[in-house]
Amino acid sequence: LISNKELLNQQERRESNARSYPRRIPLAISEAEGLYVTDMEGNKYLDCLAGAGTLALGHNHPAVIEAMEQVIRDKRPLHTLDLTTPVKEEFVNELFSTLPEGFRDRAKIQFCGPTGGDAIEAALKLVKTATGRQSILTFQGGYHGATHGTMAISGNLGPKKNVQGLIPDTHFLPYPYSYRCPFGKGGEESHRISSQYIENLLDDPESGILPPAAMIFETVQGEGGSIPAPIEWIQEMRRITKERGIPLIIDEVQTGIGRTGKLFSFEHAGIVPDVFVLSKAIGGSLPLSVVIYDRDLDAWEPGAHIGTFRGNQMAMAAGTATLKFIKENDLVAHADEMGQRLLRALKDIQREFPEIGDVRGRGLMVGVEIVDSTLPQSSIGSLPANSELASQIQRECFKRGLILEVGGRHGAVVRFLPPLIITKEQVDEVIAIFKEAVFASIV
């Protein structure tokens, strides 16, 4: 039998230098079930990375496995381009049944390549085609993918700095990140200033912003550090874009399918965007992505968006099973409840450790920002980010059998993205390990 170390070393020798997760999570996974993965030597880990928020039902959920086996038993075609199939019809019916009333009848669906980035690309092409405009309004700290177009509209500079010629005319606006408010204000004032500022940029031609083809954001920035935008701010962005005829794209790649305690995160604000993008959980752990949009934007000519892998039947069957399971078991409400439990416990831990600067989240998209408490505070009370300590906490969690992600603009946010099926007992286990890990990292 091959050991963890041997397998890790073998793969590291041949894999691209761009590989990411194995660098931080030195794990060779042999098997997986539910919230747990097992390594080559039989050690079990609680997985709160869960495919970067992909695994709504955890690993290898029986409902997903059964749906995939059914595809095989029924001799359904495994590859169909975007041709018509009963599996696709069932998937579209199930997905459309979840759309907000009023939008359901206006909605169109575009199947995209397998990744979230593919669908964001498609959304950008869609709004550019529909409006004939070219500029895009996006947000600092946002993440939308790793292709040229999606990298161009993502905030993080690391991967961008060595790639020239990304799409021009991309305007980055300040995201309402209350712990590090870009306007130096806290609380409600911060997001009010943010929306006034954005409104002014759009209305004053001297800002140099041409009428944009779209505004795009995540309602909770994921890779940016689990940062929920205030609900009122989301509503303001909807008002501002609607009044000016700017299509609003919500990137639901990470927030979608129950993760934030609503099936789609925009539902928290009671708004409907013109376009939203789903991937990750929608494929029930297999690769699938779609754009859902208002039919008024459907100005595409036939063949305007093509691609070979835009109809993965297995992924659609797994996605249908995931949506059904979520609905039948009220997992959206459960995710909300578990998220609140996690958040409450983390806030309790925060009171004991000045190194925890901020605890925040919406549903099961939770982040803990690690800071350097020996340095002076900013005018709004935030402390400088401490990425080294965040990585140390991640390592100490890993040693104790808990897999967590570290992200955020300064690499200092420990992120919790457990499957929606997490139980109370498992939340408590996560908390206990995390607390021990923080203690071990500090003392």
Ligand code: PMP
């Ligand atoms: N948008 C968001 C909000 C994401 O979190 C991600 C992936 N982390 C993407 C887009 C890109 O998805 P993919 O990695 O599948 O291209």
